[in-house]
Amino acid sequence: xxxxxxxxxxxxxxxxxxTESDGPAPAGPSARSPRSRSTAAYxxxxxxxxxxxxxxxFAVLVTSFFLFRLIPGDPVKQMTGxxxxxxxxxxxxRREFGLDLPLWQQFxxxxxxxxxxxxxxxxxxxxPVIDKITEALPATLLLTGTAFVIYTLLGIWLGARSAWRNxxxxxxxxxxxxxxxxxxxxxxxxxxxxxxxxVGIGPVPGLFPTGGMESGDxxxxxxxxxxxxxxxxxxxxxxAVEYAxxxxxxxxxxxxxxxxxxxxxxxxxxxxxxxxRRRHAVPNAMLPTVTLLFVNLGTTVAGAILxxxxxxxxxxxxxxxxxxxxxDLPLVQALFFVFAAAVILMNTLADVIYPLLDPRVGR
Numbered sequence: 319x320x321x322x323x324x325x326x327x328x329x330x331x332x333x334x335x336x337t338e339s340d341g342p343a344p345a346g347p348s349a350r351s352p353r354s355r356s357t358a359a360y361x362x363x364x365x366x367x368x369x370x371x372x373x374x375x376f377a378v379l380v381t382s383f384f385l386f387r388l389i390p391g392d393p394v395k396q397m398t399g400x401x402x403x404x405x406x407x408x409x410x411x412r413r414e415f416g417l418d419l420p421l422w423q424q425f426x427x428x429x430x431x432x433x434x435x436x437x438x439x440x441x442x443x444x445x446p447v448i449d450k451i452t453e454a455l456p457a458t459l460l461l462t463g464t465a466f467v468i469y470t471l472l473g474i475w476l477g478a479r480s481a482w483r484n485x486x487x488x489x490x491x492x493x494x495x496x497x498x499x500x501x502x503x504x505x506x507x508x509x510x511x512x513x514x515x516x517v518g519i520g521p522v523p524g525l526f527p528t529g530g531m532e533s534g535d536x537x538x539x540x541x542x543x544x545x546x547x548x549x550x551x552x553x554x555x556x557x558a559v560e561y562a563x564x565x566x567x568x569x570x571x572x573x574x575x576x577x578x579x580x581x582x583x584x585x586x587x588x589x590x591x592x593x594x595r596r597r598h599a600v601p602n603a604m605l606p607t608v609t610l611l612f613v614n615l616g617t618t619v620a621g622a623i624l625x626x627x628x629x630x631x632x633x634x635x636x637x638x639x640x641x642x643x644x645x646d647l648p649l650v651q652a653l654f655f656v657f658a659a660a661v662i663l664m665n666t667l668a669d670v671i672y673p674l675l676d677p678r679v680g681r
Contacts (some may be wrong), residue, residue, distance in 0.1 A: 360673055432655070440649045441647065458622060458626070458635065529629045622634070
């Protein structure tokens with residue numbers, strides 16, 4: 319060792335000894351562990367996403383108030399059903415529902431009550447809006463939840479198989495069929511299923527009910543079977559339209575993973591091709607799909623309006639259609655907020671969860 323390097327080494331050793339003798343280093347940002355810095359970065363990332371969601375929800379609240387006041391028609395006259403009503407009676411109804419107040423005052427009252435969960439009283443049902451939403455929510459959750467589970471499993475399974483056999487006849491058939499169904503309007507597909515499987519064509523009898531959630535004359539397990547029977551066609555309609563998106567995203571993600579070195583290493587270890595796909599490729603390809611699933615969950619709730627209307631399903635979508643026909647402004651505004659909030663919250667949840675699955679995001 320040269321003499322020039324010896325003083326430097328001694329100086330470094332002395333620096334170490336002095337540091338040790340001085341006690342522990344003072345705490346500060348530079349002394350934090352990588353784990354604590356990562357946690358702080360994630361906390362800032364999540365807080366930003368939650369703040370953005372809160373701003374979006376307030377924007378939806380404002381939009382829902384002004385948007386539906388552009389609908390032509392007088393709610394009070396619609397509620398009278400064309401009957402002869404005196405001017406005094408119409409004025410009394412306007413005072414009852416607060417329609418005689420200036421628009422700015424209606425808006426401030428609406429925002430103040432909505433922030434506490436009070437969306438007013440329905441014009442046509444003469445009941446609190448939140449009660450009507452609570453009554454219709456289980457039917458929507460049953461329909462959209464069943465469809466979500468089916469099209470998620472179907473899309474992931476078919477997407478993985480199509481990507482693993484990229485270019486095969488099965489891959490081309492799956493992709494073409496999914497793209498075709500994805501481009502079909504849900505209401506048109508629902509009407510087509512009613513004509514073919516409910517009404518019947520020629521010698522083919524109708525196999526399923528044309529609408530509704532249950533026949534109303536069954537109890538116990540027979541009632542469960544009756545609801546399942548009514549559920550078939552609406553679920554098939556939602557699944558047919560929505561599974562294609564999951565299939566295409568899963569297929570694209572897995573194709574990106576198939577050229578990775580870790581798959582070559584797994585094959586070199588002697589693992590069967592099926593195990594390489596299930597244990598290594600698919601889990602890594604699931605990250606974009608998981609994000610999509612949360613987004614799909616929010617959009618499915620909002621997108622069930624047409625399907626519920628076509629099949630007369632007594633959920634939030636059917637309630638929204640009834641409210642628009644009046645127009646029942648408090649009920650329409652509240653349902654619009656619920657549908658938009660479902661999309662915003664599911665998108666925010668996806669943004670918050672994704673960094674936990676992929677640490678490269680949000681750091």
